[in-house]
Each structure stands twice: as structure tokens, then as C-alpha cells.
Amino acid sequence: MDPRAPLEHDRAPRQRRGRVRPVSVAPMMDRTDRHFRRLMRLITRHTLLYTEMVTCPAVLHGDREHILGYHPSEHPLALQLGGDDPEALAACARIAAELGYDEVNINVGCPSDRVQSGNFGVCLMKDPARVRDCVVAMREAVELPVTVKHRIGVDELDRYEDMLHFVDVVAAAEPDLFTVHARKAWLQGLSPKQNRNVPPLRYAEVHRLARERPGVFVEINGGFKTADAIAEQLERVDAVMLGRAAWDDPWLFAAVDQRFFASEAPAPTRPAVVEAYLEHVHEQLAMARARVEAGSRYKGPSATILLRPIMNLFTGRPGAKRWKRTLNELCQRPTREGLDALPAFAVELEAEGAARDRARAS
Ligand SMILES: Cc1cc2nc3c(=O)[nH]c(=O)nc-3n(C[C@H](O)[C@H](O)[C@H](O)COP(=O)(O)O)c2cc1C
Structure with missing residues (x-):
């Protein structure tokens, strides 16, 4: 058989609990x-x-x-x-x-x-x-x-x-x-x-x-x-x-x-994702404060743990290093103003990326 032949899904009846996510x-x-x-x-x-x-x-x-x-x-x-x-x-x-x-x-x-x-x-x-x-x-x-x-x-x-x-x-x-x-x-x-x-x-x-x-x-x-x-x-x-x-x-x-997944929903944008993710960060920080006030020994996740998931959000795009540097600084000294400035920074980087894409296409 041709080793590169595609898999024939209907060759044998297969049963499983729920559908396979590709x-x-x-x-x-x-x-x-x-x-x-x-x-x-x-x-x-x-x-x-x-x-x-x-x-x-x-x-x-x-x-x-x-x-x-x-x-x-x-x-x-x-x-x-x-x-x-x-x-x-x-x-x-x-x-x-x-x-x-x-x-x-x-x-x-x-x-x-x-x-x-x-x-x-x-x-x-x-x-x-x-x-x-x-x-x-x-x-x-x-x-x-x-x-x-x-x-x-x-x-x-x-x-x-x-x-x-x-x-x-x-x-x-x-x-x-x-x-x-x-x-x-x-x-x-x-x-x-x-x-x-x-x-x-x-x-x-x-x-x-x-x-x-x-x-x-x-x-x-x-x-x-x-x-x-x-x-x-x-x-x-x-x-x-x-x-x-x-x-x-x-x-x-x-x-x-x-x-x-044949989704017809519009693809997300980085600034929208950053904004939504920051809601999660604020939720977590508020929970941590409440725990400390309640005398819990577990102080909740550090700023580094909370911010590292978005470190690589601009991989391969203009400004990826600046984005990481800003986040690294915030990991050291997380401030409300610093976090609040991130969505606008993401918009800026997205615009730089779009400009680069246009320049490359023309
Ligand atoms: C930091 C790290 C932690 C991992 N922890 C687990 C784990 O808890 N359970 C597991 O089955 N595989 C674990 N793996 C293996 C990954 O699930 C995956 O099999 C492996 O990284 C190869 O896939 P990739 O080349 O796409 O990374 C881990 C891999 C990495 C890089």
C-alpha cells in the first residue's frame, strides 16, 4: 500500500464517546x-x-x-x-x-x-x-x-x-x-x-x-x-x-x-484577547487580595505566573521583544497603570504589524 495514502475513515465502523477533536x-x-x-x-x-x-x-x-x-x-x-x-x-x-x-x-x-x-x-x-x-x-x-x-x-x-x-x-x-x-x-x-x-x-x-x-x-x-x-x-x-x-x-x-472546526465566528484579534485576558488577571489578583485579608497562607499566583501566558503573543511580529520586555518589567513590579496600558500597547503593535504586512505585499 502507498505509505502516503490518506486514511480512509469509513473503512471500519469506529465507535467512541463523543466526537474526535482534530x-x-x-x-x-x-x-x-x-x-x-x-x-x-x-x-x-x-x-x-x-x-x-x-x-x-x-x-x-x-x-x-x-x-x-x-x-x-x-x-x-x-x-x-x-x-x-x-x-x-x-x-x-x-x-x-x-x-x-x-x-x-x-x-x-x-x-x-x-x-x-x-x-x-x-x-x-x-x-x-x-x-x-x-x-x-x-x-x-x-x-x-x-x-x-x-x-x-x-x-x-x-x-x-x-x-x-x-x-x-x-x-x-x-x-x-x-x-x-x-x-x-x-x-x-x-x-x-x-x-x-x-x-x-x-x-x-x-x-x-x-x-x-x-x-x-x-x-x-x-x-x-x-x-x-x-x-x-x-x-x-x-x-x-x-x-x-x-x-x-x-x-x-x-x-x-x-x-x-468549520467555525464561522470571526477570528480573534490580539488586542481583544489581551483585554479579555487582563480581566482574568484582575480577577485572580482580587482573589489573592481577598485570601490575604482572610488570613490564608496561599497568596495566589504571582504576577509572573499570571503574565507569562501572554509573553509570546506577538511571536514573529514587529515589537515582540518590546512586548516581552514590558511584560517582564510588569512581572517584577506589577502596577495597575502598567497592566491597564497593555491593551493600547497591543493595538499599537498590531498596527505596526499590519503596516509591515502591507509594505511586504506591495
Ligand atoms: C514543559 C513540558 C511539560 C510537559 N509535561 C507533560 C505532561 O504533564 N504530560 C504529558 O503527557 N506530556 C508532557 N509533556 C510532553 C508534551 O505533552 C508533548 O508530548 C511533547 O512536548 C511533544 O510535543 P511538541 O513537540 O508539540 O511539544 C511536556 C512537555 C513540555 C515541553
């Missing part, structure tokens, strides 16, 4: 917190958003509002869980359903030391039967879609056939989507960051999986940076997940709703 923003620790998700939702209405990974003990015993709270505008929102115990994962899935999450996902891709000491994350690729049991338990516990995020392989289990075996065993539990980070992970010798960069991307094997297992839904992940790249992948797989590109250039998602 584009998602990846779960990222220390990135996809509620603030970044709030920003992303102002840019794209329909892209599926993921939380950071939350471990089962944190879900079961942690401060729920702090760890699992989110704003209603963040839907559709998936909770990513880290764990390897079917009962605990089922209990977490129930909590996710109670809290109104739209999907629960199990992390079978993370290689960090913390994950290794708990024997979950990518370690679970070596134990597909356990992942299957986890998915069975989660699907029995809730009616939400239950999805699996994994890698091409781990350590010596890195042939295509190894991944196929993993998927075949887990598919018996009928997960609603397999998201494949298209590179393997090494448990020893590489840091998590290196494990996201050093092992080569092997897209062809994910395409082959989608072709050879038409009964499962496949999302590809790893290294995609543009809407055109998403479109190209959607010829071969059901969905595309972007991680770092969403952080480095969130505005690339401004085109996503119209292009991939």
Missing part, C-alpha cells in the same frame, strides 16, 4: 495551568485543552480547587492523570466527571524520575495489560471519553511491532483515542527535556498505525508548529496535538477554529 493542546507540566488554558480559550473556542499531568494521590487527597479547579470557559477540557492503579484511576475519573471535565487521559509517555519511581508514565509501555486494565476501570467508572497518551516506544521496546502490540492489547479496553508522541523515550541517560528532543521523530510509524488499525482513533504529536502542518497530518490521522508550539506561539491557534 486539534488539541498537549498536557504540559508547569505550562498548561488554568491561566494558559484561559488564554488559549480566548484564542480558540474549539481546540481540546489538556491540564498538566496530575497524579492520582494529588487528585484523591490534594486541595481540589487548587489542583483541579478551572474556569467554565475552558471546556472542552481533558484531565490528564498519572498513575498505574486501576482502582485509583477509576476513583480519579469519577472525580473528573463530577467536576465536569470532558475527558480523562492516562499518561503513558512521561519519563521523569518522579514518574519512574512510581512506575507510571512511559514505564507503563512495558506493561500494556496494566494500561488495558486501567482503561477498563476508568471506562466502567465514567461515561466520559477515556484516552491514552503514549510514545512510539521505550528503551529496547522501540520497534513498530512493539508499539502495535501495546496498542492492540490496550485497544481491547476500547479507549477513545491513542495520542502518540512520535518519538521513543529512554528511561536512563536522558533528562525529560532531552527525551523531548533527542530521540528522532518517527511520524511514518504513527501513520502506519492509523492505516493498519482503522478501528482505533489516532492522534499524532511531536514537533508540529503550524496550521499547515496540522492540515497535512489530518490527511493521515484523526487528530494532531501541539505542545511547545502552543506555548512559543499561541497565536498560531487563531486560525484553527475556522480551518479545522
Whole structure:
């Protein structure tokens, strides 16, 4: 078969809970917190958003509002869980359903030391039967879609056939989507960051999986940076997940709703997004003040945590450096006047960008 042949969606009847969203923003620790998700939702209405990974003990015993709270505008929102115990994962899935999450996902891709000491994350690729049991338990516990995020392989289990075996065993539990980070992970010798960069991307094997297992839904992940790249992948797989590109250039998602979700709503503008995001910042600062007045030890997110999601809003546009510098200063000394000046600054930069575009076009 032509390896570039498009996926034929109607070759096998496929069932899943809810429809597949063709584009998602990846779960990222220390990135996809509620603030970044709030920003992303102002840019794209329909892209599926993921939380950071939350471990089962944190879900079961942690401060729920702090760890699992989110704003209603963040839907559709998936909770990513880290764990390897079917009962605990089922209990977490129930909590996710109670809290109104739209999907629960199990992390079978993370290689960090913390994950290794708990024997979950990518370690679970070596134990597909356990992942299957986890998915069975989660699907029995809730009616939400239950999805699996994994890698091409781990350590010596890195042939295509190894991944196929993993998927075949887990598919018996009928997960609603397999998201494949298209590179393997090494448990020893590489840091998590290196494990996201050093092992080569092997897209062809994910395409082959989608072709050879038409009964499962496949999302590809790893290294995609543009809407055109998403479109190209959607010829071969059901969905595309972007991680770092969403952080480095969130505005690339401004085109996503119209292009991939058939939305007819007008695309957002940066100044409008900045203005709306600042409402969130002010809300958070007001809540923090109220907490301090009430004697709470938790003072709420810092200005840096609140402002970093919009740092890269002008990536590739004139004034991107000035925008970042201004925000960095505000992170050090957040003032009401400084924050209030941001929408006008965004309008100014947008005008500079438009002038540059016109000059280039003429
Ligand atoms: C800072 C950071 C944190 C991450 N945290 C998680 C995580 O919590 N759970 C997970 O499954 N993957 C995590 N990842 C991996 C991403 O979800 C994604 O699989 C990876 O970055 C490859 O996609 P990309 O090239 O589009 O970034 C993280 C990646 C980054 C950069």
C-alpha cells in the first residue's frame, strides 16, 4: 500500500464517546495551568485543552480547587492523570466527571524520575495489560471519553511491532483515542527535556498505525508548529496535538477554529484577547487580595505566573521583544497603570504589524 495514502475513515465502523477533536493542546507540566488554558480559550473556542499531568494521590487527597479547579470557559477540557492503579484511576475519573471535565487521559509517555519511581508514565509501555486494565476501570467508572497518551516506544521496546502490540492489547479496553508522541523515550541517560528532543521523530510509524488499525482513533504529536502542518497530518490521522508550539506561539491557534472546526465566528484579534485576558488577571489578583485579608497562607499566583501566558503573543511580529520586555518589567513590579496600558500597547503593535504586512505585499 502507498505509505502516503490518506486514511480512509469509513473503512471500519469506529465507535467512541463523543466526537474526535482534530486539534488539541498537549498536557504540559508547569505550562498548561488554568491561566494558559484561559488564554488559549480566548484564542480558540474549539481546540481540546489538556491540564498538566496530575497524579492520582494529588487528585484523591490534594486541595481540589487548587489542583483541579478551572474556569467554565475552558471546556472542552481533558484531565490528564498519572498513575498505574486501576482502582485509583477509576476513583480519579469519577472525580473528573463530577467536576465536569470532558475527558480523562492516562499518561503513558512521561519519563521523569518522579514518574519512574512510581512506575507510571512511559514505564507503563512495558506493561500494556496494566494500561488495558486501567482503561477498563476508568471506562466502567465514567461515561466520559477515556484516552491514552503514549510514545512510539521505550528503551529496547522501540520497534513498530512493539508499539502495535501495546496498542492492540490496550485497544481491547476500547479507549477513545491513542495520542502518540512520535518519538521513543529512554528511561536512563536522558533528562525529560532531552527525551523531548533527542530521540528522532518517527511520524511514518504513527501513520502506519492509523492505516493498519482503522478501528482505533489516532492522534499524532511531536514537533508540529503550524496550521499547515496540522492540515497535512489530518490527511493521515484523526487528530494532531501541539505542545511547545502552543506555548512559543499561541497565536498560531487563531486560525484553527475556522480551518479545522468549520467555525464561522470571526477570528480573534490580539488586542481583544489581551483585554479579555487582563480581566482574568484582575480577577485572580482580587482573589489573592481577598485570601490575604482572610488570613490564608496561599497568596495566589504571582504576577509572573499570571503574565507569562501572554509573553509570546506577538511571536514573529514587529515589537515582540518590546512586548516581552514590558511584560517582564510588569512581572517584577506589577502596577495597575502598567497592566491597564497593555491593551493600547497591543493595538499599537498590531498596527505596526499590519503596516509591515502591507509594505511586504506591495
Ligand atoms: C514543559 C513540558 C511539560 C510537559 N509535561 C507533560 C505532561 O504533564 N504530560 C504529558 O503527557 N506530556 C508532557 N509533556 C510532553 C508534551 O505533552 C508533548 O508530548 C511533547 O512536548 C511533544 O510535543 P511538541 O513537540 O508539540 O511539544 C511536556 C512537555 C513540555 C515541553
